[in-house]
Amino acid sequence: MGKHRVAVVGVGQTKHDSARNDVSIAGLLREAAQRALDDAEMTWKDIDAVVLGKAPDFFEGIMMPELYLAEALGATGKPMLRVHTAGSVGGSTGVVASSLVQGGIHERVLTVAFEKQSESEAMWALSLPIPFQPPLVAGAGGYFAPYIRSYIARSNAPSHIGSLVALKDRRNGLKNPYAHLHEHDITLESIQGSMMLWDPIRYAETCPSSDGACAMVLAGEKVADAAAKKPAWVHATAMRSEPGFFAGRDQVNPRGGQDCSADVYKQAGITNPRKEIDCAEVYVPFSWFEPMWMENLHFAEEGEGWKMTEEGATSMTGDLPVNCSGGVLCSNPIGASGMLRFAESAMQVRGAAGDHQVDGARLALGHAYGGASQFYSMWIVGADKP
Amino acid sequence: MAKPNPSDVEVLSAPLTIEYPFRRSTGPVLGAFFTGLREGVVIGVKRQDGSVLVPPSEYDPESAEALDDLVEVGQAGVVTAWSWVVKPRDKHPLDRPFAWALIKLDGADTGMLHVVDAGERSRMKTGMRVALQWADERVGHINDIVCFLPEG
């Protein structure tokens, strides 16, 4: 009865790219899932249930694709769930998969999230025509840019902060062999010289559109204790949603994100997140979201988040390294992006992050958000049992 | 000015079309199947127990093992299940009454879904033999098979 312990015992991801024309959709998922199984030293037979996540079905033009993908994911004869919570879905999928173990239902759950955006194109799939309304006049960046401008106005952040984040994440991405973008020659000047798409957002400060998948094997305590490789113990999970548009809504520092992070800290017994958490993988599709989320996630006081970026606190050598994997700014297979944040945080506390490993990381935050900054999913994973 | 919402509003509606030319990468196994269709052969894949899946699956539908042992199968076979479309829909492959059928090609162990151009329902029967009809121009697509026809 009550909550059972759960741990990540296997992690896998694809090489992310603008178009993975070498594989089918099933092939893309299998690349990640097989790696996760191999990492967990398990076979398809060992898995009790499968939880799949992805963003809108229109992206690939397949309605409820889990029905077709069940065979490739070894789900025949097993329970299979399909989660969709907008951009936060990769994280939510991980949370749902964890709950299957925490609720005492299963011992070994495979969870996979993906997007094969190249089957269509993001600009089409994200702005399907709606009668009586003019076409979206400015795209996704145009939607978020005014709120970023509000953030800058509220916090008096210097204008180069967005470029600093992009430089840091793109350089981190060079250490991640799976990252979509590997921009070896990137400099602060090249970022600042890139086109101002949606002032204050520059081209080099936006995420790419990627094909990719991520998978994890989640296991109960007995299985995790017996695992050959070090598990990442789940200390906390939470989801929060709020309506996207209502009178008086704070879209810069939404309450849903504040509440969600406060919830995971409470579950994990964390009172000083900046001090206690060793690193974080945070969903930053436009570079300015790093300082915004630092405040939303209670790592910095309101209006102070940009100082963490400026001081280098969020760099690999800072006191709270953020997005050592390169983050969403380097790879953005939308449905998988959230799970990549969760999986990368698990890799850190397992000491399995390779060249982008934070030395001695023992407690890490994974974060995803979606919609009009209205859907949140987060978890905290640790090297030690909770 | 403020007043209760009028209850008699005429609700507006408009056509909405969602259309996209999805272009899909096939991966090697499905790619071989489509290449075969273009070249005028039907290709299946062998499972570990030796049975043959047509169309080929990249992964075993039951054990999930990756499959890549491709084999050529016959171009005629047996109807294992079918339904009769009295009035074809606009998007159907044929514009006259026809059967949807699972067809187990010679050398295959599973049925492939396609259409049988049988003319009338009375010509359809479970267990009947049908033969594949190729399109004149083939590009490597499921539509390279126009239909199946009753044999004899």
Added chain:
Amino acid sequence: MGKIKALEGVEPVTMIDTPARLDYTFTAGRATSRFLKGLEQKKLLGERSAATGKVYLPPRGADPVAGVPTEEQVEVADYGVVTSFCVVNVKFYGQAMECPYVCALVVLDGADIATFGLIQEIPYEEVRPGLRVEAVWVDDSELGTTLENIKYFRPTGEPDAPAESYKEHV
């Protein structure tokens, strides 16, 4: 793989085209239809929630905070204040504007929520929060049940609104 004769030496198929078209009938719903009918007469009809007293424009049928229908129709001004904006330098799917142009959040007088609108008749670098703007409508002969009735917003020439007056909208 590769032991099949017909596949030897031929260019392999790696991509297939699977175009798909689905036709739907979109229904605007009651609240949106009421709003669109007003637009046809150059009226911006918001709706007030009895639960929170807030005026929503465009109304979407619900007060999202309470999850109850908005039941009272309120005419909102076609002028208001810019609360934030972005300067757009890139062309998007189906979009016909000359770059750069300004897309702004505008809180119309009488409404409690911002709407997105284009700002014109002012150099883009002069657009700022607090700027008072008014709607420029299409010719009466072109009015329809669509948001495209408002071509864009332009400055009214009034002094800027004090930051305090729109602070809950940023």
Added chain:
Amino acid sequence: MRDVAVVSFAQSKHERALPGINEVEMLMPVVGQVRDQIGLDKNRVGFTCSGSTDYLAGQAFSFVMTLDGIGAWPPISESHVEMDAAWALYEAWVKLQMGEIDIAMVYGYSKTSPGDLPDVLTRQLDPYVYAPLWPDSISLAALQAQAVLDEGGTSEREWAEIAARSRASAKNNPNAQLTGDFDPEAILAEEYLVAPLRKHDCPPITDGAAAIILAADDAAREFSKRPAWIRGLEHRIDPQSLGVRNLTRVVSLEQAGEAAGVSKDKIDFAELHAPFTYQEVLAKRALGLSDEVSINPSGGALAANPMMAAGLVRIGEAADRIIAGEGDRAVASATQGACMQQNLVCVLEGE
């Protein structure tokens, strides 16, 4: 397992088309009712989960819009499955098993009328080999029906009787869409739609919504004198490839029913999500239900089939009858995917 029960169920009056309202306007009264009829303050709901799909109405992020209709403020703990809401109920039940919350709300809805449903459902199929042929959902069901006929043990007459019984039962269901007295002989005299199925063998196309409140332990007793306790809740999936499956059996439903313990005790009545008449025969066999078991007293999906909610409705209808004392043990099922690919089974008991 923690004791979890259905304590409240509400649904819309199901209609062929509700062109006058959008999804939010359709859902809002149902969600209001499911809470209000047991006097539940929305702030006591610890977790909310919904089921819907973008493809039916042709709008991406449909579930984002409907969040406006449930009063998600202050921010709520919430999730969504792109599945029939019966699986949303499963996710909520799992959450309750974790022991941290006591009350969960589940809802599902769809407006199926805006599109051409049989065409839309072709988009669920393998996108390389099958979807490009546009095999519509009725044609595939008919293909399975023919396989079942070929195997024997059922007949078109039995299917006509199922259609007539379902729609006659639905006369007592104020929310049903297709009700009335039909003569099986007259049904059999009708032309085939896609042989061997006639129009009467098919579900109506429905716009509708449904919601359920789940509560655990003492919270369930607080809200209901006789909660409908969930004693088994399981789901399984079969391969999609029709050629790989034995179409005359629904293996995933057999597996889910076995795991849920359907046959452990006497079943008083069943609410089976069997949108096509012949599927009731398959579902009954898969769950091992005897002829004494009353099937679909609500009229079932043959009387109203709101996609993404119809499975949840089966659980709600069964729960309402348990709560009302009309039986002590019931089974409800949900299905989705071509030819019953994925199935969920819920065993409910009174006390």
